[in-house]
Amino acid sequence: MKNIITIVVRLTVSCLLAATVMGLCFIFTSNAKKHNEHVKEQQVMYELLGYQAGAKFPETMALHEVYRFVITGGGKQSIGYLVPKGHGGEKGFLFVNIDLNGAMLAQQNVALSEADALAPETRNQAVTKVVGPGYEVKFADQTIVVTNSGHRVAYLLSGKFQGFKTFVNVMLAVDPAFAILGLEVLEHEEDPGLGAEIDQDYFKNQFKGKPFEALKTIEVVKAPIPADYLEALNGKIGEEGILKFREQYKDKAVYALTGATISTKAVAGGVQGIVTKFAYRIAVLDKVVKEQQLAVAF
Amino acid sequence: MMMPAKSKSIVLTALLLWFAPFLAQAEGLIVDQTFTGKNQITATFSAPIAKDVAEDIKNYTVFEESDPDILLELSSATLASDGKSVTLAFKAPLNTVKTHVVDAKGLAGIDKTTFRVSKSYLGYLFGILISALLINNFVFTKYLGLCVFFGTSKKKSTAKGMGVVFTLVMVASALMSWFFYQFILIPFNLNFLQIVIFIGLVSLTVQAVDTILRKVNPVLFNSFWVYLVLVIANCVIIAVPLILANNNYNIFETFMLALGAGGGFLLALYLMSSVSERMQLAKIPASFKGLPIAFIVAGQFAMAFLGFSGLQIF
Amino acid sequence: MANDKSSMQLITRGILSENPIFKLALSMCPAVGISTTVMNGFMLGIAVLFVQVFSSVTISVFKNLIHPRIRIPTYTLTIATWVTVIDLVLAAYLPEAYAKMGIFVKLIVAFAIITMRLEMFACKEPVKDSFWDGLGMGLGFMIGMMVIGFVRELLGSGAILGMDVLGFKPLLFFILPSAGFFVVGLMMAFFNWIEIFYKRSKGLK
Numbered sequence: 001m002k003n004i005i006t007i008v009v010r011l012t013v014s015c016l017l018a019a020t021v022m023g024l025c026f027i028f029t030s031n032a033k034k035h036n037e038h039v040k041e042q043q044v045m046y047e048l049l050g051y052q053a054g055a056k057f058p059e060t061m062a063l064h065e066v067y068r069f070v071i072t073g074g075g076k077q078s079i080g081y082l083v084p085k086g087h088g089g090e091k092g093f094l095f096v097n098i099d100l101n102g103a104m105l106a107q108q109n110v111a112l113s114e115a116d117a118l119a120p121e122t123r124n125q126a127v128t129k130v131v132g133p134g135y136e137v138k139f140a141d142q143t144i145v146v147t148n149s150g151h152r153v154a155y156l157l158s159g160k161f162q163g164f165k166t167f168v169n170v171m172l173a174v175d176p177a178f179a180i181l182g183l184e185v186l187e188h189e190e191d192p193g194l195g196a197e198i199d200q201d202y203f204k205n206q207f208k209g210k211p212f213e214a215l216k217t218i219e220v221v222k223a224p225i226p227a228d229y230l231e232a233l234n235g236k237i238g239e240e241g242i243l244k245f246r247e248q249y250k251d252k253a254v255y256a257l258t259g260a261t262i263s264t265k266a267v268a269g270g271v272q273g274i275v276t277k278f279a280y281r282i283a284v285l286d287k288v289v290k291e292q293q294l295a296v297a298f
Numbered sequence: 299m300m301m302p303a304k305s306k307s308i309v310l311t312a313l314l315l316w317f318a319p320f321l322a323q324a325e326g327l328i329v330d331q332t333f334t335g336k337n338q339i340t341a342t343f344s345a346p347i348a349k350d351v352a353e354d355i356k357n358y359t360v361f362e363e364s365d366p367d368i369l370l371e372l373s374s375a376t377l378a379s380d381g382k383s384v385t386l387a388f389k390a391p392l393n394t395v396k397t398h399v400v401d402a403k404g405l406a407g408i409d410k411t412t413f414r415v416s417k418s419y420l421g422y423l424f425g426i427l428i429s430a431l432l433i434n435n436f437v438f439t440k441y442l443g444l445c446v447f448f449g450t451s452k453k454k455s456t457a458k459g460m461g462v463v464f465t466l467v468m469v470a471s472a473l474m475s476w477f478f479y480q481f482i483l484i485p486f487n488l489n490f491l492q493i494v495i496f497i498g499l500v501s502l503t504v505q506a507v508d509t510i511l512r513k514v515n516p517v518l519f520n521s522f523w524v525y526l527v528l529v530i531a532n533c534v535i536i537a538v539p540l541i542l543a544n545n546n547y548n549i550f551e552t553f554m555l556a557l558g559a560g561g562g563f564l565l566a567l568y569l570m571s572s573v574s575e576r577m578q579l580a581k582i583p584a585s586f587k588g589l590p591i592a593f594i595v596a597g598q599f600a601m602a603f604l605g606f607s608g609l610q611i612f
Numbered sequence: 613m614a615n616d617k618s619s620m621q622l623i624t625r626g627i628l629s630e631n632p633i634f635k636l637a638l639s640m641c642p643a644v645g646i647s648t649t650v651m652n653g654f655m656l657g658i659a660v661l662f663v664q665v666f667s668s669v670t671i672s673v674f675k676n677l678i679h680p681r682i683r684i685p686t687y688t689l690t691i692a693t694w695v696t697v698i699d700l701v702l703a704a705y706l707p708e709a710y711a712k713m714g715i716f717v718k719l720i721v722a723f724a725i726i727t728m729r730l731e732m733f734a735c736k737e738p739v740k741d742s743f744w745d746g747l748g749m750g751l752g753f754m755i756g757m758m759v760i761g762f763v764r765e766l767l768g769s770g771a772i773l774g775m776d777v778l779g780f781k782p783l784l785f786f787i788l789p790s791a792g793f794f795v796v797g798l799m800m801a802f803f804n805w806i807e808i809f810y811k812r813s814k815g816l817k
Contacts (some may be wrong), residue, residue: 007679014686018494018693025697029704036707077366100367136533140364162395165607191607191788215610273393277368282366441645441789445724448640490700494692497721501688531724533641540718585805586797593797600790 011234020256044157048173048182049146061153064145064297065117067236068281069127071097075136078105080137081285082117083128085109086297093117094294095130102284143278145298152176152298157278158186161270164263165189168198172271178212178279183271195263202233206254207271209246218272220265221253324552327406328413337388339400339415346381351404353377358386359401362393363414370398423554428609430558435565436534438596438603443534448592450528450567457571458564463507465560467533471496471503472556475539476549483543504529534559561593569599622741623748642716643760644792650772653711656716657754659702661747663694663720668734668746669792670694675735686723687730695721725749763795 025184051057067082080101085094093112097105107129116122120139128137144156157172169187174180185199197203208219232245257265289296294295330342339360351357355372362368371389378384392398397416405411436442450460475496483489508526511519529535538559542552573595582591646652667690671678678686699717702710710717720726729749734742769788785791801806 003681004626007682010677010679010683011685014689018689019491021693022490022494022696025700028701033704036704040707070364079367098367162393225793277365280368439789441792442641442719444640444644490696493696493699493718493721494689497688497692503684531727533719533722536722537715537719540715569722583801584808585801587804590797590801590804593793593800597790597793597797600793604788604790 002296044171044184044186045144045173048156048171048184049154050181058148060149062095062147062297063156064147065114066143066145066285067117067123068140070138070140071131072138073131079140079281080127080131082110082112082123083285083289083294084114085295090110094296096285096288096294097131098284098288102287104288107292107294142162147298151296154181155278155282157274159270159274161266161273162241163188163190163198163266163270164231164260165191168263168266168270170267170270170274172274174275174278178273178275178276180207180210180215183207185267190260190263194257195260197260198263198267201235202230203257203267205233205235206249209250211250212226212275215250215272215275218268219253220256220261220268222256222261224258225255253279327408327411331400331413331415333392333394333415334385334419336391338385339388339398340383340385340605341400341413341415342383344382345406347377347383347405349377350440352381352384355386357403357405360386360388361399363397363399366399366421423550426551426554427558427561429435429504430555431562431565432603433606433609435566435603435606436537437563438600439606440537441600442537443532443563444596446528446532446561447566447570447596448589449463450525451570451592452574454568454571454575457567459522460525460528461560461564461567463522464529464532464535464563465504465557466525467500467507467529468538468560468563469553469556470507471500471535472542472552472559474499474503474537476542476547476552479539489543490512492540492543493536496536499539500530500535534563566599568595597611619740622744623751627707640796641719643757645789646713646716646797647757647760647764647792648768648787648789649765650761651757652712653704653759654754655706656713657750657757658724659698659713659717660720660723660753660783661750662698663691664726664729664750664753665743666694667691667726667730668742669739670736671730671734672739672742678735683731683735684712684727687727690730691726692721725753744758748805760792760795760799763799764791 045063046057064084064086066084069080069082071078071080076099078097078124081098083094083096085092091113093110094107095110096107099105110126110130112123112126114124124137124139128135131137141158143158145152146154146156153175155174155176157174158170159172160167160169162168166185166189168185168190171184171186172180173182183204185204188196188198190196190198196238225233229245231240235242254264254268288294327345329344332340334340338483353374353375358372358373358375360370362370370392371545373389373492374387376385378389386400394417397414399412399414402411402413403409405433430436434440437444437447446460450456478495479492483491483495504526508519508523511522511526538556542555545551547555570592574592577591577595586594642656646656667687670690671687695718698720702713702717729746731744737745762772764786767783768788768791786795
């Protein structure tokens, strides 16, 4: 009997010791982890906008986060936007509830700081409070509107779609006319050497400069990339040459990756979906903002 | 083996509950709804519908469940000759991975009929099973469990024994890990204890199976206890709980994953042992004897299993 | 009985005569799965080194307090704790490297080699010797992984440590995961061949 007690006691003590070690480690590292994630995201965003690592981000540029929610309740659904207020340096957000036909249902001030808005829990809490009881609030996605001295210069969109194996996570930069400024593949699980080539420059750069009209009817062609175009995509020729090629190929189909046609089609289709849906939604939001004379930051 | 009446009724009730969601949506009018073709949805009714109402595309509103504000454009709606089913064709291909919601106005006099179209859930579950079994076979595609794999794949009998024991322990410990994960780790934000808890549960399961088998069937125990000990050293046994935690599977998906993982391991062992037995009779160079040639054969199997990549049954 | 082996002897034993990957044929899952580049091999090697050394030292320090009947659970608990620690640290400070290694860092807990080492060495030997032994084993693993990674990266993507050496990709097959089996099998055969050759030449003398 004494034996069992000693065993149990020693086991419990070692478990507690182990748990303490791990707990301490967790507390120390989780802050670092969040910070690193944030820094990495910022880096990706700056690169997409054309500012390579190290280049100074101009002070006149500002990033405005817009959060979209799907509100369900009373047998109906509507879309809610959490938009930063602006014009005069007011902080805080405006919550605009728009129904499925594009008409505004309600708008309300939300006293939320930028940091709190970045954290999902506090953000959801604030929106749920504004919407009131009886409604279910589900976070849909987040867009960033980039302005320079108050004029819109770009939008940063993110999206997730089915690739060949599992999901592909991308971030896009589009200009105010919805032409693509840049594409970055954040996460994927495609085969190395085949589908994984979607994160190589020579694939992603094919999307750069594609106008919205070409994107709406984008197609994939199973042919090898012409050698001179490939050099331009890899950045091996001068800036003027690259721009010339971009202009030449902007309305043409995307060249499929060798041995990864399905991955290519998935990315092309996914990007098309993200941009077309966003274009529709921002048009609806802009119309409401203009009609109701809402004081938003952009 | 006769199933006692009580357990039969329990099974029936369980099955009914599982299918109930599909039945409940019917609202009496819609009997069935599926994706047919790349850009079509076909709905079947319980009674014939008037042609002019059914074929007017303005009566239909279709959107993906997660994007209710983006309405999909229909190109046509065709009523079948018996009037009991209508095929909706869309201008752009549908993303069949997502659930679509269809609102129809005025069918059979009902103001609004809503139904959801999605790929069969059973098919999805089965897909997880096939994925773990073939497409993402844990040995040949994910390269896990190799130590034990090479040790027990010399003869067919050892392969079968190891595979079966492993599948049992796998399913039991995966289900237990799921309970722990859902009800203890997540609510108390103890995710960093994943590794310790999972390996603890595996050890417990092995110990439990050991004790139970010892008492219930000593003969079976004698032939299988060696494999039980090896189970803990198998990377797969802890990979499955880690995967289910990562993807946040529910209990059915966990069960399918564990079954597929165990089954895949059994399959891999069996294939390997069949080749091993034949290799005993082959002339192998001295430096390749034993592990090296086993590795090369495994490599060839891995290449073959690459062919399952991208397989989509459902 | 305390071993009088010097620290160097302990280390080289881990790297050469009892190399975990090539000689003992243990912990092969990562050897096959993620040895696609030298960098991967190096990073996972560091992780295993960390876990091995810390576990050996911990068990050696507490060796008199561990009840013999709960040896194995205690080893498992110790290993799991250190694996969790290195997992959290890597995820926080080296996210890109961590992402490439995927699930394999967490799987270190199932490595038979570490438990075996604890059972055979650390629970009997003094702390200093356990430290060197753990270091040797970890280094042996790391070097083994890096060698495999070197072969696969060079032949598969024509680069070493990410730097283009050959300028083209000889055989894409080598960075596909299934090639891991081939490379490890061939290397094992190579080591065997050297051993046979060595023994034969010694035997003839």
